[in-house]
Amino acid sequence: MTQRSPQSRPAAQPRPTDAYTALVNTELGRRIGRALGLPRPAPLRRHTPGAALADGPVLVLGETSVAEDIAQLLLRWGLDVRRHIGGEERLSGVVACFDAVSAPGDLQETVLRLAGVQRQIAPSGRVITVLRDPQEARDPSVRAARRAVEGLTRSLGREMRAGATANGVVLQESLDAAAPGVAGVLRFLLSGRSAFVSGQFLSVDSVNGTLPEDWDRPLAGQVAVVTGAARGIGAAIARTLRRDGAQVIAVDVPAAGEALASVANEVGGTALQLDITAEDAGDRILEHAEQRHGRLDVVIHNAGITRDKLLAHMDASRWSSVIAVNLEAQLRINRRLLASELFSHAPRIVSLASTSGIAGNRGQTNYAASKAGVMGMVAASAPELESRHGTINAVAPGFIETEMTAKMPTIAREVARRLNSLSQGGLPEDVAETVAFLASPAAGGTSGMTLRVCGQNLIGA
Structure with a gap:
């Protein structure tokens, strides 16, 4: 089962x-790093319009109808699909x-086949489990086996090398692989759009x-x-949405008017x-x-503030301002x-959440509360x-290279x-790519969830 697309451009x-x-x-640098035992993070393959979805074979493991449907889907995309x-x-x-x-015993055959090819996964390659x-x-036995796949996937993410990632697709019980949301999620996870997403699971719950x-x-x-669009992640989101075809309304506070106008002009919004x-x-x-x-089709709640302080030194202004901007404003706007x-x-x-809302962060009780609240709002609103x-x-970003993080010691x-x-x-574009995917019609089967964009940070779930 092999087919290549002559139109595919290099990755x-x-x-x-x-x-x-x-x-x-x-x-x-490689020689020095090896001598000193230093980590060697690999440059990540990120998305460029027109680039090949995958620049080598994609192996589909499993003997189920879902596996066969996925193999046929990948073939229609012009990929070099292998079953063996x-x-x-x-x-x-x-x-x-x-x-x-x-x-649990049902896992072994596919797990061992996966183990046998792990060393053959190319730099910035992708492993996707489907459960x-x-x-x-x-x-209990069925749930144990399915949860085992989650543990396998997260651990495999820790073992991947050279910028490769491992993520999972979780299918609703009666859903088959023909649902549009399955194709959307698979394409996102195979592509350079998901470069900084690893150890995560995307659910597809509807057709x-x-x-x-x-x-x-x-x-x-x-x-x-896009709120908070004048700079940083918000500006990256505006650019990415425009690149993907959207007309953008860039929103920010009057004090950021000059920067906001610059972004809006750049994206033709x-x-x-x-x-x-x-x-x-x-x-x-x-x-x-x-x-x-x-018309209005998409709203990205990116605007947010921090007012960090240990809880013992927290005052009403620091607490209320963060909750008001990061959480209450989203609730009020959504209702309207x-x-x-x-x-x-x-x-x-x-909505932009944060890994701080998942694992907490010293000095950020207000910020973490607001971002955990965003996740709760999203789940309840689905x-x-x-x-x-x-x-x-x-979307819950981890450590992202922004002006704010550049000021850290x-x-x-x-x-x-x-x-x-x-x-x-x-990079801000990593967050923007994930936001753009979730905003797209192809993500219509995924709702109420929080997706981390953190490179599989060592904190949190």
Whole structure:
């Protein structure tokens, strides 16, 4: 089973995220690193429009109908798909299907086949496991087997080398691989868009969603709002959404007006100066979208602040301001948007959470509370969005190379960079790629979840 696409362009060239990563990937740096026993993080293959989805064979393991459907899907994308492989040929990816396991003993055959090819996975390669939702299994043996796949995947993520990653796709009990959301998730995880995502699971719970005619412009014709768009991750999100075809409404506070206008001009969008904590923020977003674009499809809640202090020294202002911007503003805006006909046709909401909201962080009780609250909001809001064929999800970044992290003390910054399975910090574009995927119609089967973009950070679940 082999098919290649003559139109495929070469995969994007890996780019280092920091000076140390660049140094230890030179010939001299490699020799010094080996001599001193230093970690050698690999430059990651990130997405470039028009680049090949995979630049080598993709092996599909498993004898289930889901495995066969996935193999056929990958063939339709023009990939070199294998069901068996011999020799030492390099693999761009492995999709290991465990969807039919009903007892722990069922894991062994596929696990050992995966073990046999692990050393053949190319730099920045991908391993994707496929399983049924453990929470839907009432039988202890079935649930044990499914949870075992989760543990296997997370541990494999820690063992991957040279920028390769391991993630999982969790299918709702009765869902088959023909659901659009399955194709969307598989393509995201195989691609350079997921470069800084590892040890994570994406659930596909419904048949909602549509696949784009052009995978490089999945948001063509859509109108998207991005809050906190004047700089950093917000600006990267605005650029990525525009690259993917969306018309962008860039939102930020009046004090950031000059930077906001610059971003809006760069992406050919419009700027809206707005304090998102204002009672009428939702109304102003709707009014702007209707007057300028006549529609609203996507809202990205990126705006956020920190006011760090140990709890023993926390005051009312530090606490309330963080909760107001990071959490209460999103709740209020969502209520207003979801009450509007303008935002009722398969809407998408993506909120920025944080790994601090998962594992906590010293001096950030207010920030961690707000970000954990965002995750709770997303999970509870999913049924309401589903009723209108929409989705709501959160993205939880780990250590990302931004202006804020650049101001950290050097040693603390270097330690933070290395505390994940990829041994480096992520880039704002890594967060933006994940946000753009979750905002796309192809992610229509995924809702109510939080996806970490942290290189499989050593803290949290």
